[in-house]
Amino acid sequence: MTEHLRAATSPAAPLPAARPLRVLIVEDSEEDAWTYQHLLRRAAPQVQCEVVSVGADAVERLRRDPPDCVLLDFNLPDMTGLEVLTEARPACAVVMLTGVGDEQVAVQALNAGAQDYVVKSTLSGPGLLRDLERAIEKYRLQRELTVSRERMQAALGSVDDALLSLDHDLNLLYLNPAAQRLLGLPEGQRTHAELTAQAAWMFGGAFLTVLRAALNSGERQGAELNAPQGVWLDARLYPGPGGLTVTLRDVTQRRQEEERLRLLESVVVHAREAVMISDAEPVTGDGPRVVYVNAAFTRMTGYTPEDILGRTPRILQGPDSDRAVLDRIRANLLSWTPVDERGAQARDFSHVRHLTA
Numbered sequence: 001m002t003e004h005l006r007a008a009t010s011p012a013a014p015l016p017a018a019r020p021l022r023v024l025i026v027e028d029s030e031e032d033a034w035t036y037q038h039l040l041r042r043a044a045p046q047v048q049c050e051v052v053s054v055g056a057d058a059v060e061r062l063r064r065d066p067p068d069c070v071l072l073d074f075n076l077p078d079m080t081g082l083e084v085l086t087e088a089r090p091a092c093a094v095v096m097l098t099g100v101g102d103e104q105v106a107v108q109a110l111n112a113g114a115q116d117y118v119v120k121s122t123l124s125g126p127g128l129l130r131d132l133e134r135a136i137e138k139y140r141l142q143r144e145l146t147v148s149r150e151r152m153q154a155a156l157g158s159v160d161d162a163l164l165s166l167d168h169d170l171n172l173l174y175l176n177p178a179a180q181r182l183l184g185l186p187e188g189q190r191t192h193a194e195l196t197a198q199a200a201w202m203f204g205g206a207f208l209t210v211l212r213a214a215l216n217s218g219e220r221q222g223a224e225l226n227a228p229q230g231v232w233l234d235a236r237l238y239p240g241p242g243g244l245t246v247t248l249r250d251v252t253q254r255r256q257e258e259e260r261l262r263l264l265e266s267v268v269v270h271a272r273e274a275v276m277i278s279d280a281e282p283v284t285g286d287g288p289r290v291v292y293v294n295a296a297f298t299r300m301t302g303y304t305p306e307d308i309l310g311r312t313p314r315i316l317q318g319p320d321s322d323r324a325v326l327d328r329i330r331a332n333l334l335s336w337t338p339v340d341e342r343g344a345q346a347r348d349f350s351h352v353r354h355l356t357a
Contacts, residue, residue, distance in 0.1 A: 020046045022067040023132065026058040026084065027051065027097070028077050032120070036071060036128070043125035055079035055087075062088040069093040069132045069139075072114070074105055085112040093139035095131055115139050162233075162248040170195070170203065170211060173243070182227075182248060201227055207235070211246075214239050224251070268292075274300040278313050283333045287312040 023040065027033040030053075037049045050067070052058050055076040062070065062084075072094055074081040081096055082105075096109035096117040106117040115135035118128065162179035166172060172190040180187060183199050195203040203211075207225055214221040214237040221237040225248070232252045238245040268275050274297035279288035290308050298304050301316065308315065317326065325341045332339040 020048045021069070021132070021136075022048045023050070024058070024061060024067040024070040025049055025051045026053075026055070026070060026076065026081070027073045028053045028075075029073075032073075036123070039123060039125040039128050040132075043129040047129075053077070055081075055084045058084050059088040062090040062092070066090055066092040069095060069136050071095050071097060071132070073097045074099075074102070074109070082108055082112050085109070085114065089113070093132070093135040095135045115142070160249075164246045164248075165243065166211070166246065167243040168215060170208075170215075170244070179248065182233075182250075201225075210235070211237065211244065215244055268294050272296055276308075276313065280333075280336075283330060287314050 021044065025033050025036050027036065033051045033053075037051070040047045040049060050061075052061055053076075055078045058070070058072070058076075069092060070090060072081045072084060074096060076084070079087075085094065090113075094109075094114040094116075096106065096114045097120055098105050098109075098117050099120060102119075109117050115138040116131055118131050160178060162182045163174075163176045164172060164179050165174040170192040172185075172192075172195055174189075175183070175185060175187070179185070183202070185195075185198060190198075192203065201207075202225065207223065210221055210223045218239045220239070223235050223237075225233040225235045227233055230252065231250060232255045234249045234251045236247045236249075238247075271294060275292075275294040276290060276297055277292040278290045281288060289310055290313055293303070293305055293308060303315075329339050329341055
């Protein structure tokens, strides 16, 4: 019992120490640099500080081994803090040090890539540490967002379909490379007026009504769009909170094939010769199944579509069928070779022509 109590009351193993926060201080004033270090170490003794006094050294240090955060003075002997940001493009969080009334400098710093700024006269130990930690977290989130955006851009750039993103006023926000090629538009945003001037066949006329209908209803829409040079596009429209996503797929070849099939069907339906279409396989076993016969076939054989559809063409064979002819047909079908044979059959039709698909 005593041993169990000792085990239960023994101190827990110490947790692994957190990695020290590494801060690069870029400040030409030794007094100010000492103040920043003192404030940070009082707030968090584990903070590791390194000081450089000129911009060129800061650029070299940031390129070689970026810290967790850089505390960057705007006024340096050899360059400004903005120039340090431009040259180094640091892979870490940046907090710009400014004076009272330097709001314009602060805005420029944020636009140049800094995550935050602090006014020197308002510094305190806990406050400065919170500013650095907040900047580090902001940089992490910005980096994750950038990586996510790059992955999305790579994915959208790899698809064959054209993809566009439009706002509620039908201004262009984004188009992938396939859409750039299809519409002849360079990368970048465009107003609806500019889109209409450059691609009126899509952003004006009848399709404009479809675009607006999707926005107004909030429901998905689909349409086929006739583009220049005889190109046909299948357009799908997906409304969302930010506007409209449009995908375009080239269906020109499909439409041409459908038109050829319609013409072929018209010829087959009105042909004077009997036409029967069956599956190509299986040739052995129970054999293929009939999927279509025309009116001439019914007149010639007496079999209506209801009689023969779904059944094997072998029902056309009879006792007078020439076995040698049937064997040749079978051999040719097995090798996917066209067959042209004539012979008397049981239901008194003059000939059957069977072509492999």
